[in-house]
Amino acid sequence: MVEPIYTADPASGFHSVRLDSLTAIYHRRSGVTHVVAEPVPEIIVSLAGKQLNVAQLCGDLIADPALVEGDETRRALQARLDELEEVGLVSLA
């Protein structure tokens, strides 16, 4: 099975404003506003203009090596990526 690689528009494709615990993100290409919780803003920053697999993204987002290797962490991140792909904020490279 080929490991999926994810990407997102470059940083210039987004306008983000931190509101409180949530962040409003304006996606310039679609013109759609998203109100999202952590770790979505961080995922988008990491993927902006890059191509990363889930393991690489985990490494980017999480400082604790034990957590990076954990199956639960990767499952949680995969679930967020699936949601973000569905709403068009990230895509498969």
Place this chain on the structure above:
Amino acid sequence: MRHQFSVKVGPVGFRVGSAWRAPVAALRHLYAQYPQPDGGITDFTVRLEPETMLRRWVRQSVAIEGDFMLPGAVPMALRHGLLAAEMGMNLQMAMGQRHFLLLHASSVERGGKVLIITGESGSGKSTLSALLGERGWRFMGDEFALIDPLTGLAHPFPRPISLKNEAIMVMADRVGAGRMGPLLADTPKGDIRHLIPSADALANMMVPGVPALILFPRFGHAAEVRTMGTSEVFVRLTQASTNYVALGERGFGALTRLVTQVPVRAIDYPDTESAIALVDQLWAELA
């Protein structure tokens, strides 16, 4: 159209054409103190026409048409022609306004700072703005607050205030018949009567202010003040805006700036006097 009327309300010019004399005569009375559009150029046109030729004379009913139309809108009785004209003007603004971010809200100003009152229909935003407009505040509008995406300033849109049911008596007693429009009884929204804004509100209809406090009132509960999360305010104001999506990133910038810079409170109130007291208290604390 046989009968024509044009008017300037804040930064927006309207032309209303009507197949009948009565709605235009009512508009002329209600807007007698308002200026004409700059250079005669209007932004929006509303047409009040019979649904069919027959309906011009028999069981007369008014279809609202214009630059922007709602397909399938139910025609109104001719005796409610004034309301049809007002609804038509609102519709043109709601669907066609591209210069300002429109918030479905009333607004009043004091000392250059603006109080924006938003919320569901029936929350009392029209009545509150009307009362405040008679108590030392400058009335800026009861239907739409216009936020300039470039400057963040709130601009007036001081249309006659659409008072409903009990609020009619409260305000008519206070201001006198000379500033009231005709009673429109048994409309789809109940009884409606328009209040002409004060001379000060009309003289300053081109003077914007800095948003300083946003309130979400709720009528019919014991007096209470609640804070609201910025993200909740943002989402509710996107819902309260008729043109947020159409403005694209300009709308996003205007609204995120508004909600991150201006204090917001939700208030519950059992009667208008309690609401005014809460407004005074919060204005002193936050604005």
